[in-house]
Amino acid sequence: MQFAAPVEDETIVALDQMKRSIRTAFCGVMQSTRLPPMAAMSLAATAVGLLYLEVAAAHRGDDQCPCDWEPRSAADLDALQTSLALAAKAASSG
Numbered sequence: 001m002q003f004a005a006p007v008e009d010e011t012i013v014a015l016d017q018m019k020r021s022i023r024t025a026f027c028g029v030m031q032s033t034r035l036p037p038m039a040a041m042s043l044a045a046t047a048v049g050l051l052y053l054e055v056a057a058a059h060r061g062d063d064q065c066p067c068d069w070e071p072r073s074a075a076d077l078d079a080l081q082t083s084l085a086l087a088a089k090a091a092s093s094g
Contacts, residue, residue, distance in 0.1 A: 022044060025044070025047075026040055026041075026044055029043065045084070048080065049080075052076065052077075052080065055071075056071035056073070056076070059071055
């Protein structure tokens with residue numbers, strides 16, 4: 001009998017996948033442009049914000065995603081900013 005993997009394991013795998021994808025995109029931008037690293041980081045943050053808008057839009061209106069997530073722009077933005085700050089702080093303090 002096989003049991004479903006704990007949510008924590010799934011989250012760790014998803015985070016690793018997301019980090020690899022973002023790192024690949026970041027390195028591609030750094031290799032193909034003359035942008036300084038912080039400019040490329042700013043573009044990555046902008047891309048995440050724009051992705052949020054796309055996902056939120058897919059969860060509103062008549063033809064919305066059936067997953068029952070309800071975007072809450074202010075709270076969601078605060079959560080995203082907190083995640084970024086905590087990740088950067090953890091990396092710089094360790």
